[in-house]
Amino acid sequence: MDPAEAQLMSALAGDCPMQNEQTPAAFNVVLHEVLFQHCLRNLFCPGASGNHHRGIVPTAYNERTGEIDADEMARWRADFRAMVPERQIMAATIIWLYQCGPDSTWLRRVPCTWPATEALHCLRHAGCLSQWLRLMAAYPGW
Numbered sequence: 001m002d003p004a005e006a007q008l009m010s011a012l013a014g015d016c017p018m019q020n021e022q023t024p025a026a027f028n029v030v031l032h033e034v035l036f037q038h039c040l041r042n043l044f045c046p047g048a049s050g051n052h053h054r055g056i057v058p059t060a061y062n063e064r065t066g067e068i069d070a071d072e073m074a075r076w077r078a079d080f081r082a083m084v085p086e087r088q089i090m091a092a093t094i095i096w097l098y099q100c101g102p103d104s105t106w107l108r109r110v111p112c113t114w115p116a117t118e119a120l121h122c123l124r125h126a127g128c129l130s131q132w133l134r135l136m137a138a139y140p141g142w
Contacts, residue, residue, distance in 0.1 A: 029139040030063050031056060031094070034135055038090050038128070042079050058095060058106050068105065080110045085127035088112065093132065097139055 001011040035041055035056070047057035048064055056062050060072035080091060095103050114122070123129040 014044075022138060022140045024140050027135075027140050028056075030131075030135050030138045034090055034094070036129060037131070038087050040087065040091055041092070043076060043091050044094065058098065060106075062071075073106070076106060077110050080106075085122050086112075086128055089114065089123060090128070090132065093135065095112075097135075100141070 035044055043059055044056050045059050047055050047061075058076065060069050060076045061067075062069065080088060083091070088111060092107055093104050099105075120129065123132050
């Protein structure tokens, strides 16, 4: 997403477009807000990379070895499936951003194939569309 698109998305979220920043620090603030407000801390945890957006990793992933713990992954997927749709959409979005595209690790065998219009309607109905837009607008790349 280029800066003009990010400003438009930020404006749709109700923010002043001039306040939008696509920086790691700005994204980290929004990411932590999303993790806290949507109770996603059981799916994402601090990694070894420090206190910034790259320092948040999906649970079940050992950042040092690059390996996935099978038992933790089963728990991750069970927790994901038990969530309401808007939380699933937020979590899936973070995974897609983390992976910089499609994912076949965490999101395999869990619901995550919503049509865009359905996902946006769900987020709006749940009152979290603006937060999702802010997350997308602030994303600087992983």
